[in-house]
Amino acid sequence: MEKTSWKRNLYILMVCQFFVMAAMTMIIPFLPLYLQELGVTDSQSVSRWSGIIFGANFLTAFLFSPLWGKLADKHGRKMMLLRSGFGMAIVITLTGFATGPWSLLLLRLLNGMISGFIPAAVALISMSTPKRQVGYALGLLQAGAVAGGICGPLFGGVMADFMGFRMIFYITGITILVAAFVVLFFVKENFEKKETRVKTNTMQDFKKIASTSPLMALFLVFFVVQCALIGINPLLSLYVQELTQAQNLAFYAGLAMSVMGLANMSASPLLGRVSDKKGAHYVLLGALIFAAVITLPQAFVQSYWQLIAFRFLLGLCLGGLLPSINSLIRHLAPEGMESRTFGFSNSFMYLGTMLGPILGGWLASFAGIRSLFIASAILLLLNVMIVKIKVVPVMKRKMSENVNS
Known part of the structure; x- marks a missing residue:
């Protein structure tokens, strides 16, 4: 890898993380309100469904994260960025077409399963950055993600008032899709696959x-x-x-x-x-x-x-x-x-x-x-x-x- 290519990757992924995190956090504060729009009107039911749907995303992310890590070691970290970026763009866009709480729950489970854009970015930057500068690079990367997390709910609140909840999911999907294409064309990874004769399982x-x-x-x-x-x-x-x-x-x-x-x-x-x-x-x-x-x-x-x-x-x-x-x-x-x-x-x-x-x-x-x-x-x-x-x-x-x- 060129001497400065890790810096280019860092700055690109920092910006991408800002937009991905902003897009994802646009929708989180409004999930209970979206449930009401989907027909869940009882306050206790809204609270119960909100907790389940919020946690569902992290449940499948917890279960599938080791699998994506193993595939990243075999096929490269950029591949995992693209898998997550394009996958989340599709699933979150489909979330705008949900017809009830069960379909919303299914889509949140699916989103957690294919998510992992930010962890994949951390892995790619940490592996391509010289060890003596890893701390600084990961600090910048987190700054981009946190900035997105701050701005996302603000953007989402403004758009929800003008466009409605479903439109937020469409805009979120498009934003993540653009970030995925930026990674595809501009992020470089010289990945060298290490052949291992011993096949291992997750445990x-x-x-x-x-x-x-x-x-x-x-x-x-x-x-x-x-x-x-x-x-x-x-x-x-x-x-x-x-x-x-x-x-x-x-x-x-x-x-x-x-x-x-x-x-x-x-x-x-x-x-x-x-x-x-x-x-x-x-x-x-x-x-x-x-x-x-x-x-x-x-x-x-x-x-x-x-x-x-x-x-x-x-x-x-x-x-x-x-x-x-x-x-x-x-x-x-x-x-x-x-x-x-x-x-x-x-x-x-x-x-x-x-x-x-x-x-x-x-x-x-x-x-x-x-x-x-x-x-x-x-x-x-x-x-x-x-x-x-x-x-x-x-x-x-x-x-x-x-x-x-």
Whole structure:
């Protein structure tokens, strides 16, 4: 690969991730309203179907992610980007033609099965970027995705008012289709297939990857981070309602989420450079400690603007969490199994994303919303212990060996 081609890929995929994430997040906030348009009118039924349909996407993504990782190691990461991009463009467009909750559920399951554009982009960039600059590259890549996640709901809200819900699905499909064509024509990958005589199944792949210390610890950290932080999001609007008497509650709830994304986007490239210089394990450890310290006081805030300040600080921590985890996975993955390693990592991420809101809702139902922040802080402190004991010593030893050699 040319010396600068990884930079071209990075900038192209950063823009593509912005549009893909913006397109996908356009529709998430309006799924309950779309269900009402499809004929589900009872409030309890809307809540029940919304939870099921939201989780369905992550269930199939969790199940199929290792398969796509294995195919990426065989056929290339660009192929997985194209599979996901064109596949999601078709499925999300068809979602605009749903006739009822069951057809919508089926399409969400199918979308989760073929999804994975952003994980595939992470795998491609991490493999094509020089190791000394992986942290910076993954930080930029995350900044693009987070920016899309911030803008998507805003775009979707405006379009829903003017065009209706179904049109959002059509526009989303077209946007992802354009991103897929950009990848097809402009992203370059010099993929060299590594022939292996030994055929392995998914369980054998997982055992080999999990035995590579400390990958299993990083998978667990990924799962807990998603569980701890995503579990709060669905109920954040209720907490905002408790803290403010403002009429435009939706705006204030959206701001509480967006301010965290803005901080995340701002911090990701900077913390990525720090991880390249000082070590991704140190950035991960520091970000986890800071995240735990910032999360706990959110349980005791008395005003909305206190919550906003803490959510912004938490967003800064997130800018160092996910890129540093992915950077460490890139450095530790067994040779020839890099995409499979990312595949299993993504499965743990999807599992945390799926279980977090379920467990968060269960906890809040009997202990109150404020208990979520206390539980989240405890989980993050547990992650600090895992990283301190399992990850940091191994990475310090590897860095020392590299210096000596």
